[in-house]
Amino acid sequence: MGDGQVVYEISGVTKRFAGAERAANEDISFTIEQGEFFGMLGSNGAGKTTLIKQMVGLLKSNSGTIRLYGKDVLADPVFTSMRVSYMPQTAFALNSLTAAEAIYVTAHLRGLGRGEARRRRDALIERLDIGAMRNKAARRMSGGERRLLQLAVALVADLPVLILDEPTNELDPARRRMVWDLLRELNHEQGQTIVLITHNALEAEQVIERVGILREGGLVAVGRPAELKSxxxxxxxxxxxxxxxxxxxxxxxxxxxxxxxxxxxxxxxxxxxxxxxxxxxxxxxxxxxxxxxxxxxxxxxxxx
Amino acid sequence: MSTGTEGIERKPLPFHRAVWTLFLVQLSNWRWSWRGMVITGMVAPILTLAAMGVFAKESGGQSVQQVFVGSLTLALLFETQNKVAANFAFMKFNDAFAFYAALPVRPQAFIVATAAAFTLLALPALVCTTLFGVLILGLNVSLSPLAVPVLLAVVLPFVGYGAWLGSRANSPEEAGSLSLLSVLAMVSLGPVAIPAHLLPDFMVWIGWANPAFYASSLLRQVFFGPVGGTTAVYFGVLLGYLLLMWVLSSKRIAGFGGTAES
Structure with missing residues (x-):
């Protein structure tokens, strides 16, 4: 469980896209504490990705507020982006680069010096066991390889908050286990706050401390898995x-x-x-x- | 490990270093775009130049010059507008804008880096078309010192239009089709590759609204002269067009590091 300090405070958030029949999410309220491992579950179209995009400051809510360490996520984009690392759900942005280049460039764009960016890149390549694809162009990678690269890119700056949209999709069982182990390690040993969307509830159960379940844009349950089970x-x-x-x-x-x-x-x-x-x-x-x-x-x- | 409230020690990359890094990222598009550059940026303009040049020679020196600068405009349109439209459409549909927006980088840095990278990527096509133009058409070129600023004034609005088109499209395929249609329309409407005296009046009038007309006219002035008041006016028109495209493109990629998409 978190250490009591509130990282995210989400109050009455609603997002409605123009022309859509129903709101992507409606009147969502919950908090996430420092050091928590928070999972979001819900069927396709339940509004999970929209909600985390709002949390990263990529989408403006129609109503409600999202505060990160007490600050509105949209009020100071640099404050948000220097604290939150986001791994999107869909394909990779740096497709023309090799894996090593993409990790290094992202580290550098996040403000790491050249030497530190190189050191972090090499450590992550080793930790994620992706040395074989180090010099492979992202656009030539398989879905699973690209997913690992996306994860490496999200982890490289070592920010306090990690938001991951389906990080284990397309990975084989061994790599899925490695990713869950790594996330558990980052959460337990380094105290990183992790928010993730996953459809793999069985695997996520091993690491998630609290879970929010979305249905048709509404947050229908939030709590510790054991509480919800009870x-x-x-x-x-x-x-x-x-x-x-x-x-x-x-x-x-x-x-x-x-x-x-x-x-x-x-x-x-x-x-x-x-x-x-x-x-x-x-x-x-x-x-x-x-x-x-x-x-x-x-x-x-x-x-x- | 930082916990956020204390603030992390690290600072965002300064603007100029962010531009440089993003410039290198955008320049890496060369890895996939060079084949297209050879076909659309070099072969197509050279074929146009060769085919139209045969007829233009019979109409006199001014017509030959017009075919030459028209072919250069075609090469630049393919290499800048068309490529940037494809790049932005790809990024839109792969959530790449969201990736960049989640980084502590200003959207202006990305736009400047994209413009610089695709301008540089257009240079081989420009040089190649120029050399073949001189060889095939036997032109006597005397380059003005204003060539560099004029080239930027020509290229940057094309980059801006490509960015706007690519970020507006409903799919990468639609962006490709619309961009190709735009390139062909811009080269055809007005005295871009064909001299004004060979065109019907309405086409000449339409040309006044076509940025490619101002681009080819400016290219003609810096390659063959004379450089004068018209050069400054046309330069101003293209800068105005660039400003318009900057505003429209910035709005389209809103959410990238600042004003969130609503």
């Missing part, structure tokens, strides 16, 4: 794999959600857990897993 925690998920050919009768208090080729997913009330283990013939069950709600299930519950 609101839905009247049931637990049961995952069973039955022996082939077994047509086991399942207890009638199990709410079966899916059953296919011996694999069963069901919900069980917390009060029925004890008798479930007694009622099931565990010799006929290859796998029996009882699980509390995941962040993904919380997201499905609130976000859809």
């Amino acid at each position: 609101g839905l925690a009247k049931t637990l998920s049961v995952h069973l794999t039955l022996r082939e050919g077994m047509a086991a009768e399942l207890p009638d208090y199990l709410l079966v959600q899916s059953r296919h080729r011996g694999k069963v997913v069901a919900q069980v009330s917390r009060t029925d857990v004890a008798r479930l283990t007694a009622d099931l013939d565990l010799d006929e069950v290859l796998e029996f897993r009882l699980q509390s709600k995941t962040l993904e299930e919380v997201y499905f519950e609130y976000g859809n």
Whole structure:
């Protein structure tokens, strides 16, 4: 959790694009504290990217205020850009440059001296294990390579606040894990405040301290994953794999959600857990897993 | 690690150093644009020059000069307006403006750097077309010392128009088509590549509203003379056009480091 100092204070923010049927986001209010790892979840078009663009000062809100360390983000763009590093969702801006050039140039444009920019570039290339694409032009990179380069560019200036729009998209599992490890390290060891949008709720759950869930432009839930889960925690998920050919009768208090080729997913009330283990013939069950709600299930519950 | 409220020690890059760095970034477009430069910036103007020059020779020296400066204008339009339109359209649809806007860099630094880079990138086409023009048409060129300021006065409005066009387009493809159409229209409408006495009156009149007309006239004056009062007036017209394009382009890329897009 953050250290109590408010980094972002978002109050009653609404953004409406000309000609759009509904507001991109409406009456959004929440705060983010120094050192927090804050996740934003929501389906496509829920208004997440618009909101973080407002937070970076790239979009003007129709109403409400967004304050960064107490200052309106639009009042002093240099104040904002010297504290917030933003990784956009879409393709890369410095496509004509190689990876090494793009990282160095961004560091320099963010005010780092030449020597420091080179040192930070080399350290990041090593940390992100992208030495093989060091001299590769960004426009010739695969989606995953470009994503890593975007991340390196966002991290190079070592600013207090990182805002990342889907940083693990298009990455393979090993690189996704590396990125989550790196973000956790930056948050825990260096105290960077991280705000990120992701669709990967299961992976994000390992690092996110607080989460905001957007639906159709509204902030429908905000809190620690455990708090949000506790609101839905009247049931637990049961995952069973039955022996082939077994047509086991399942207890009638199990709410079966899916059953296919011996694999069963069901919900069980917390009060029925004890008798479930007694009622099931565990010799006929290859796998029996009882699980509390995941962040993904919380997201499905609130976000859809 | 800084925590923000104390303020970070680092300062934004000074304006001139930001311009220089962004100039180098924009200059790196050479890596993909050189093939296009050879085709549209060199081959197309030289072919125009060769084809129209044959007929122009029969109409006298003034016509040959007009074909020459018209071809130079065509080369510059392709290399500046067309390239900048493509560059800005690409940036608009790849969220590159958002990337730059999130950096502590003033939008004016980006505009100046873009203009400088694409002006420099246009020079090979300009030199090549000039050399071939002299060789093919047998022209006797005496370059005025005003060539450099005139070249800037010619090129910068084209860069500004390309920036405005590219940042307004609904897609990169639309930007490409509109820009090509603009180049062809600007070379065709008015006495740009064809002398005024060979054009119908209405075309000559339309030419007064065409910046390419002033560009080709200025080029003719610095290459063949005479340089005088008309040069200053046409120079002023192009500067006015540049100012208009600066205002329009700055508005289009609003949000880049200052006034947020609404």
